[in-house]
Amino acid sequence: MILINKQPILSSLGPTLLSTGGSNITLPPEIVAYIWAFLTLKDLVKFGCTSRSNYRLVRRALRNTVHRLIAPFTPTAGVDPFLAMLKSERAVISGSMALFPLMFCNFSGTISNEVCWSPRDMDIYEPKTERGGSGVLKYLLEIEGYEEHNIRERSLREQYDGRQGIRQVKNLKRDGIHVDIVTSASSSAISPIFYFHSTQVFNWISPEGLFSAYPKLTCIRRGLLNPMAFDRNHFVPALPGGDVRQSLRKYYFRGFDIRRNPSCWADDKHACTFSAECPIVSRNVVDGGCMFVPFFKDFTGYFEEGSTIWPYDSPYILFWYLGGPLCDGRRRVCESYVSLRADAEDERFTL
Numbered sequence: 001m002i003l004i005n006k007q008p009i010l011s012s013l014g015p016t017l018l019s020t021g022g023s024n025i026t027l028p029p030e031i032v033a034y035i036w037a038f039l040t041l042k043d044l045v046k047f048g049c050t051s052r053s054n055y056r057l058v059r060r061a062l063r064n065t066v067h068r069l070i071a072p073f074t075p076t077a078g079v080d081p082f083l084a085m086l087k088s089e090r091a092v093i094s095g096s097m098a099l100f101p102l103m104f105c106n107f108s109g110t111i112s113n114e115v116c117w118s119p120r121d122m123d124i125y126e127p128k129t130e131r132g133g134s135g136v137l138k139y140l141l142e143i144e145g146y147e148e149h150n151i152r153e154r155s156l157r158e159q160y161d162g163r164q165g166i167r168q169v170k171n172l173k174r175d176g177i178h179v180d181i182v183t184s185a186s187s188s189a190i191s192p193i194f195y196f197h198s199t200q201v202f203n204w205i206s207p208e209g210l211f212s213a214y215p216k217l218t219c220i221r222r223g224l225l226n227p228m229a230f231d232r233n234h235f236v237p238a239l240p241g242g243d244v245r246q247s248l249r250k251y252y253f254r255g256f257d258i259r260r261n262p263s264c265w266a267d268d269k270h271a272c273t274f275s276a277e278c279p280i281v282s283r284n285v286v287d288g289g290c291m292f293v294p295f296f297k298d299f300t301g302y303f304e305e306g307s308t309i310w311p312y313d314s315p316y317i318l319f320w321y322l323g324g325p326l327c328d329g330r331r332r333v334c335e336s337y338v339s340l341r342a343d344a345e346d347e348r349f350t351l
């Protein structure tokens with residue numbers, strides 16, 4: 001067995017073809033696994049743009065990584081029926097499990113980077129449930145044999161100071177494995193994600209693919225604090241609560257540099273009020289600053305004019321505005337929001 005960093009390379013990888021324009025190079029799997037383990041998904045999407053076969057390779061590696069993460073949580077019925085259930089419930093997976101494939105996407109589970117972690121819990125986000133109750137909860141209790149365990153509210157405390165955007169959280173447990181089901185206060189499962197403490201966790205895994213709202217920052221291990229997570233009074237910005245601070249420390253130890261504003265980084269050159277990384281810019285989930293890598297459909301990763309692919313199944317487009325203090329240090333604070341609108345030009349707020 002081939003080992004890299006004391007971790008086995010799956011033999012199923014096989015010799016890998018790397019297509020380089022006119023010619024193909026065949027590399028041994030251990031070399032490819034080693035190189036890929038240093039690359040983020042953003043790098044791999046760029047590599048995937050070089051040829052159709054490379055693109056398929058990236059997509060397959062992403063599917064493989066996501067399946068490997070979900071498998072321990074679905075030992076009875078498996079990953080595919082679980083993803084089919086998420087699709088029918090319009091639910092997504094977020095938290096550490098959605099961040100992991102952005103940083104460590106490969107075929108084999110090999111991690112060459114020194115700063116590595118493994119997600120231990122799964123956080124599922126579902127839309128506001130109607131009278132029939134939560135289909136996600138029903139599936140995990142009846143098919144996968146989980147039990148409700150209402151003492152622990154880890155993810156809620158870690159992600160927020162308040163319950164913004166959330167109707168309820170259910171904690172499930174099975175053989176020491178924890179799953180949290182977070183029910184949104186709106187018809188959109190993804191809206192609570194935009195109240196998270198910082199931008200490196202603005203990601204989700206849907207049954208169709210992986211979405212990241214700040215791929216450029218996240219893939220260089222940078223994050224912006226979200227004023228919505230802790231500023232109770234916009235004119236007297238409060239410190240984050242203890243649980244949010246603990247969570248920020250967790251990401252610090254995972255190698256993330258999290259600041260209030262891009263201008264806090266010495267090498268910052270962001271175009272203020274224009275760049276997707278500027279907090280004083282209204283963003284939406286289909287703008288060019290987002291990245292979506294589908295598991296099956298052909299798509300290059302970034303939204304452009306006329307893109308027909310959607311990162312989340314909803315009649316509404318989610319908009320958000322981090323707001324907070326201005327980037328140039330002036331003592332003005334812009335009010336944050338998260339809203340759902342029927343189309344990208346719609347100015348009405350519906351949330």
Ligand SMILES: [Zn+2]
Binds near residue numbers: 278
């Ligand atoms: Zn700015």
